Every structure is written in C-alpha cells, then in structure tokens.
Amino acid sequence: KAGVTQTPRYLIKTRGQQVTLSCSPISGHRSVSWYQQTPGQGLQFLFEYFSETQRNKGNFPGRFSGRQFSNSRSEMNVSTLELGDSALYLCASSLSSRYYNEQFFGPGTRLTVL
Amino acid sequence: DQQVKQNSPSLSVQEGRISILNCDYTNSMFDYFLWYKKYPAEGPTFLISISSIKDKNEDGRFTVFLNKSAKHLSLHIVPSQPGDSAVYFCAALISGGSYIPTFGRGTSLIVHP
Numbered sequence: 001k002a003g004v005t006q007t008p009r010y011l012i013k014t015r016g017q018q019v020t021l022s023c024s025p026i027s028g029h030r031s032v033s034w035y036q037q038t039p040g041q042g043l044q045f046l047f048e049y050f051s052e053t054q055r056n057k058g059n060f061p062g063r064f065s066g067r068q069f070s071n072s073r074s075e076m077n078v079s080t081l082e083l084g085d086s087a088l089y090l091c092a093s094s095l096s097s098r099y100y101n102e103q104f105f106g107p108g109t110r111l112t113v114l
Numbered sequence: 115d116q117q118v119k120q121n122s123p124s125l126s127v128q129e130g131r132i133s134i135l136n137c138d139y140t141n142s143m144f145d146y147f148l149w150y151k152k153y154p155a156e157g158p159t160f161l162i163s164i165s166s167i168k169d170k171n172e173d174g175r176f177t178v179f180l181n182k183s184a185k186h187l188s189l190h191i192v193p194s195q196p197g198d199s200a201v202y203f204c205a206a207l208i209s210g211g212s213y214i215p216t217f218g219r220g221t222s223l224i225v226h227p
Contacts, residue, residue: 043205107155
C-alpha cells in the first residue's frame with residue numbers, strides 16, 4: 001500500500017510569510033502527527049490529530065497550527081515565519097497513537113526561511 | 115531540557131564489527147523505548163523497541179539493552195553492514211500517557227566496507 005506522502009518536498013520562503021504543508025497518511029490510518037527536525041534539536045513533536053481533532057500538542061508557539069480533514073489528510077500552517085523555522089517537517093501516520101510501533105513517517109518537507 | 119540524550123553525534127565502524135549506539139534518559143516515567151533509523155531524504159523508520167519490563171530485546175542483527183537503574187539503553191548491531199549507515203534516533207514514551215515519543219538528537223552511524 002502507498003506510504004505517507006508529504007507535499008511539497010522543498011519550500012523556500014522569506015521571513016514574515018506564512019506556509020502550509022500537506023500530509024496524506026496511509027489509507028486507513030486516522031492518527032497523524034507532525035514533527036520538526038533541526039540539526040540542533042533533533043525531532044520535536046508539534047501536534048497530533050485523530051479523527052479531525054487535535055489530541056496532543058507539543059511546546060511550540062501559536063504560530064504553528066494544524067488541522068485534519070475527514071479523509072484523514074492533514075495540513076500544518078506556520079504563520080509569520082522566522083529564520084529559526086527552517087527545518088525538516090515530518091508527518092507520521094498510524095492507526096492510533098497507541099500503535100507507536102506502527103507509526104510510519106513520510107519523507108518530510110524541507111522548509112528554508114530566508 | 116533534554117529528556118532523551120544521545121551524546122555521540124557520530125560513530126564510525128568497520129563492516130563486520132559491532133556497532134553500539136547509546137541513549138540516556140532522565141524521566142523515570144518513561145516505560146517504552148524505540149529506535150528509529152533514518153536515511154537521507156527519507157523519513158525515520160521504526161527499527162526495534164523495548165518495554166521497561168524487559169532488559170533485552172532482539173531482532174535479527176539488532177539488539178536493544180535497557181538498564182533502568184542507570185536510565186540507559188543501547189542498540190547493538192552485529193555484524194554491521196554498509197547498508198546500516200544512517201542516522202539512528204532513540205525515543206522514549208510513557209505508555210499510559212499521551213504515547214507521544216520524545217526523541218534524542220540522533221547518532222550518525224557510518225559503516226566502512
């Protein structure tokens with residue numbers, strides 16, 4: 001079956017702009033989590049959505065938001081971009097957050113903020 | 115404050131030898147631990163896990179050891195192969211809580227032929 005897909009794969013924005021990233025989970029998976037990966041901080045949890053509801057949220061400012069649609073596809077939005085937002089943004093899907101052994105990651109979206 | 119630490123950013127090993135990747139944690143509430151492998155331009159993939167009720171879990175060439183008293187776990191790869199060259203992330207979670215894993219910063223393993 002098809003894996004987790006993320007679009008776009010690469011993105012360049014300037015400070016102050018906003019950006020929307022998209023994630024399509026594996027068919028049947030209802031949980032979608034977002035992570036930020038930077039060289040200095042490793043993978044940091046942003047938020048998790050399950051059945052269109054945000055179930056968990058990491059320690060990120062309100063500029064980071066997300067949503068999930070009825071088909072489980074998820075979007076992540078970052079407003080008023082800062083240079084420090086440059087990172088690889090990873091999406092992961094699973095049947096449920098309890099199935100942590102079966103969490104599948106997408107290839108990520110590389111965001112560069114100039 | 116990092117709750118999961120991988121103190122070695124990189125490790126270089128000869129093919130056929132053992133690779134040992136280490137991970138330390140500070141939160142005694144963590145009771146489930148996972149290792150992920152990540153190749154460039156790909157997302158992390160789950161490798162092996164261990165529950166705190168065990169001290170060892172083995173899957174083929176990969177073995178994870180857990181020392182709860184030291185709050186330390188390690189991943190052993192024997193024998194190491196060039197295809198094992200990747201970044202390895204250690205993660206920990208509280209299984210009765212949010213199930214959200216806390217990741218270390220990763221260790222880049224290079225296996226030389």
